[in-house]
Amino acid sequence: MRSMKTLTQEDTPIHRALEEQRLNRLAHFDVPGHKGGRGNKELKHFLGDTTLSLDMNSMKPLDNLCHPVSVIKEAQELTAEAFGADEAFFIVNGTTQAVQAMIMAVCKSGDKVIMPRNVHRSAINALVVCGAIPVYINPGTNKELGIPLGMSVEDVKQAIIENPDAKAVLVNNPTYYGICSNLKEIVKIAHEHGMLVLADEAHGTHFYFHDALPISAMEAGADMSAVSMHKTGGSLTQSSILLTRNTVNADYVRQVINLTQTTSGSYLLLSSLDIARKNLSLNGKSMFDKTIEFATYAREEINKLGGYYAFGEELINGDTVYAFDITKLSIHTRNIGLAGIEVYDLLRDDYGIQIEFGDIGNILAIISSGDRNLEIERLISALSEIKRLHKKDMAGMFDHEYINPQIVMGPQEAFYSNKRSMPINESKGQICGEFVMCYPPGIPILAPGERITEDILNYIAYAKEKGCFMTGTQDMKIENINVVE
Structure with missing residues (x-):
């Protein structure tokens, strides 16, 4: 060593050690049981010989x-x-x-x-x-x-x-x-x-x-x-x-x-x-040069479309927005009358474009040096088409992502307390005993120990209506919620 x-x-020490073990023709009487893929040929065919041969367990050389x-x-x-x-x-x-x-x-x-x-x-x-x-x-x-x-x-x-x-x-x-x-x-x-x-x-x-x-x-x-x-x-x-x-x-x-x-x-x-x-x-600087170039171009072109707002460094105020990550392509969609999650679904279902997430009012596209010019143009064109075909009045849209919580007890105390299940739409005023969130991004709308308010219930109902993927509750249908007794 x-x-x-x-x-x-x-140098890549782990990579080097794995390659040495792969090439030394050991007879493996250890886990994993697929033994380099020979014990699971369908998996080996799917993932490839190299992947399965490198899927090793801890041993002294590793x-x-x-x-x-x-x-x-x-x-x-x-x-x-x-x-x-x-x-x-x-x-x-x-x-x-x-x-x-x-x-x-x-x-x-x-x-x-x-x-x-x-x-x-x-x-x-x-x-x-x-x-x-x-x-x-x-x-x-x-x-x-x-x-x-x-x-x-x-x-x-x-x-x-x-x-x-x-x-x-x-x-x-x-x-x-x-x-x-x-x-x-x-x-x-x-x-x-x-x-x-x-x-x-x-x-x-x-x-x-x-x-x-x-x-x-x-x-x-x-x-x-x-x-x-x-x-x-x-x-x-x-x-x-x-x-x-x-x-x-x-x-x-x-x-x-x-x-x-x-x-x-x-x-x-x-x-x-x-x-x-x-x-x-070795290559980070050039990788992120390219990422910044892609994101900046996309931001400028999307803002030229009108209706959308791909926000950036202009938000900086020296305090609550002290700096902004210009590689992020965050786009506000509410001004075309669509929730972010609706644009997310349209991009995937109608245009074959998978973005990171859509929430109530925004979408986020992750840009990297692994992207290609053609894909950036596809995204811009798809957003233009979505605006042309689906734009509608903003009336009745929910206008905020964040609701100040009312903390009643600590998360551990609430989560492990005696709880009872009740319909979410009847839970106003109760203390939440579990999580409710849209995923992604995985930021809780409700966390254990917080008071359930009308504003929060309206948000949850709106998010479900618009198609957000809701998680966190024991009830997989997100119809009931556990509250502290």
Whole structure:
């Protein structure tokens, strides 16, 4: 095994070790039971010989994800170097686990954590599991777009002053729509008050590799960051990384990760992280040059169509929109009389175009260097056609994505309380005992412990009517809801 001193960003230790094992003609009396695909020929035919032969289990030459000492350790160290972190952990349970590991590493039952309410469900799920108590900050809102923005620095400062015993502040960097808070200032204030800063960078991998993009969490001085390598970094779906600084005990973080992460880490996912890191480190600047060029062109052309509003850096106000991710193609659709989810469905069903998500008033298209000019033009043309064929009056449209919650009890207490099921449309005034959300983006409309209001019920009914994919409730038909007794 080579020392890290001899490794460079051109190396891929896990990839190299896997190739060596694939070529050494071992007789395998270990798992997986498909034995390189020979035991499941249909799967081998579908995924290919190479994929099945690389689907190996942990063995000495391949290291162990739970306790890395060789090639995984090397790959993680190269990743930390590439991202400007002190430590990096490979995650194979998705960024959901990375977010939960951050929270669970700094909070125990009863501890407070300050966070925006427009967090991904993974953050609130962590509170359900570990018993930490959220101090929610309502994000700013844009009345024209109806979307939640970032956190105001003053609101964060006020929450810190009012909750001096809070352990950490969690920040979205960026939101699903590409909006960033003033992360550097939030870090400064939090650290002055002895609190850690955790960043959900599920949509911010590219921030680390291009100067024209908002500041990354590690550069801003955050203590931990959960990064979805698979979203904009080029690794396989479900692979992620958790970055840490020396302000946290990395060995303890590893123990927390191991509470819930599989002991059978997929080497397909691990090698994809290894190779994606190399690609980003060597080619990231040119990759995101191309991404920015594509997104900027599409934004300008869509805005020329009229009716749509592909928003961008003009939203920056120095506070709740401190920076904007110009690679994000977020498009407001309400002015053509269509909900975002309706445009989403039309694009897929009538034009063969799959975008990331549609919500009540907006759609989001993920742009990357892997796109092609022809596909960008197809999207623009399809949106033009949809406007021509389907535009209608805006009357009766719901005009906001975010509703300030009324917190009655902690998420863990509510989720594990005695509950009863009742029709959602009769639940006004009750305390919610589970989640209700549209997925994607997976930001809860209701979380355990929140009061069910008429505004929320109207939102849920409207989202269902427009065809949003609703999740979270025990009732798979989303007709009944569990409320606290």
